[in-house]
Amino acid sequence: MITSCGKDDVKSVAPTFVFNHTVNGSELEKGVMKYTNLAGNLYEVDELQYFISEITLTAADGQRIEIKSDSAIHYIDLDIPSTLSWSPKDLIPKGDYTSISFVFGINETKNKTGLFVNPPERDMFWPDIMGGGYHYMKMNGKWKAEGDIITPFNFHLGIGMNMAGTVFYQNCFTVTLPLNIHTASLGNVFTVTMNIEKWFEAPNLWDWNVIGGQIMMNQPAMHMAAENGVNAFHVIFQGTDPE
């Protein structure tokens, strides 16, 4: 028993992923119209729900460790605190890691209607006539439109389609973030932060007054959002070894 507790014998560790949401470096304050995006739109965020999947850690030796619990998909909902932390059953080898990546949304193979029949994930479903599967994200809020008119926005991402409904586009994307860490005996918490303002900055300046509040049926807009979303995350690692 004592031997097995020795820190030198720990070969695998249990990671925890914590999901955090900020605007301009401060914790998101829901439902308060106090944020201004780069295009000058004053806005608030009322709801935020999204999937990330296929979290993969790349070790210094090039080995790729994918988190596979729960079909490798995790749902995050600001209104459901239990979703803001995920401790999958997977263990990862103790060692040095140089990057972390994940899919924002769900990949084409898995993103099929019927994957989730229970709430809350079920309520992310995306209409079959628009490609089916699930919203990658619902960010619902309001912005002050021209003329100071408070206007709802539904920043929803999912499978896109052309105007004729004959071609579908997978708008999920992979986020890869550098790491320079050594996993420890304790902790091993990866805090994944969504920097919400980044969705509206680059490479595509997001002006709701130009693009409009709803984008589910606007593939060019969803494509722009996906391009911006690649830059919307950063990750911090915390772990400790006993003295």
Added chain:
Amino acid sequence: MRITGLVNQISEKVKWTISLVMIMLLSSCTHDEPIYNPTPYQITVPKFFPTRMNIPADNPMTVEGVELGRYLFYDGRMSGNTEPEKMMSCGTCHLQSKSFECGIDHPRFIGGKTFGITGILTPHYMLPMINLVWNESGYLWSGSISESNPNPSQRSMEDIVGMAVTAPHEFSGDTNKTKALIQSIPGYPELFEKAFGSRTVTMRNISKAIAQFTRTLISSDSKFDKYMRGEQQLSTQELSGYVLFMTEDGADCFHCHGGSGNPLFTTNLFYNNGKDSVFNDSRDRFSVTGDPSDHGAYKVTTLRNIELTGPYMHDGRFKTLEEVIDFYSQGIIWSPYIHPLMHHANDGGIQLTPGEKADLIVFIKTLRDDTFLANPAYSPPAQLPDGAKPIQ
């Protein structure tokens, strides 16, 4: 010494166990008391429906419990009264033919406005009692009856039954009087024993039985269900309505009301859908959460059988489906609390053409489930345990 002691201990245990078995055998041989052995009631989950069900661990579904619950649901003596004019049961207001609401054409509850035995109006209009075994978000328009309610006696469907007995705007009764009356009715003690292992009628077991019956009320065989299962085609007009229902640039109903990916046709969540600009209802969602964004928010209703469940909204302000569609099309009222999914709010609504409105209504009517509405398992029993007729 220690080994000897252990052997002695084991011997004592063996002797005690043998004695217990003998007592049990003798008891079972000398008495005709039925053994409490209820039959598990299996809910068959319809295709595409949730697999997780809201069944409390302390009230598992049994055939006997459901049978008892059905009797109690339709027994006017649940009010604690035997005089016909003072009797009231769940079935008095919850009519199967109206998807377990009372409907707008009820002969007693004019315009669908319900009231209790003493004439006190119920605070809100009714919600349908369909597919509640999959409701995880609280009961009633505000969702106040949920696990998070600080009052431990107001957390479950079982609790609602007890509340109905005592609420001034419902049975306005006394649980002691009700359970004493039910206890005195021939046939009920035996049914309670089969369902719960005791002939003694308790309010908790009354509540459990009615909740079990209510959880069996499953609608999953509408024309739309058959379409989803590949058994029946929708008409061109119904499909046009379906497209409107499911598209953001159309009527955008699906975000709140479900659809192909959510066959309950409700998220069971709470939204301010733009009916008002002033909010002073003490029973809205805000009254539960204290979150300002919940001012004027109410549970989104299932659209199954919706054509039968008017009047509509928590206050019954719309009498017909046409009025509801007109509201969503041109009658939305902006307020700071309106849910962002009501994205046409600044235009007053989704601006449907008369043809689109007609298409949408035709689609919504594909959600009527005639199998459910006529299911004999949900109907009033021919007679109650003592041979009396159900008095609704």
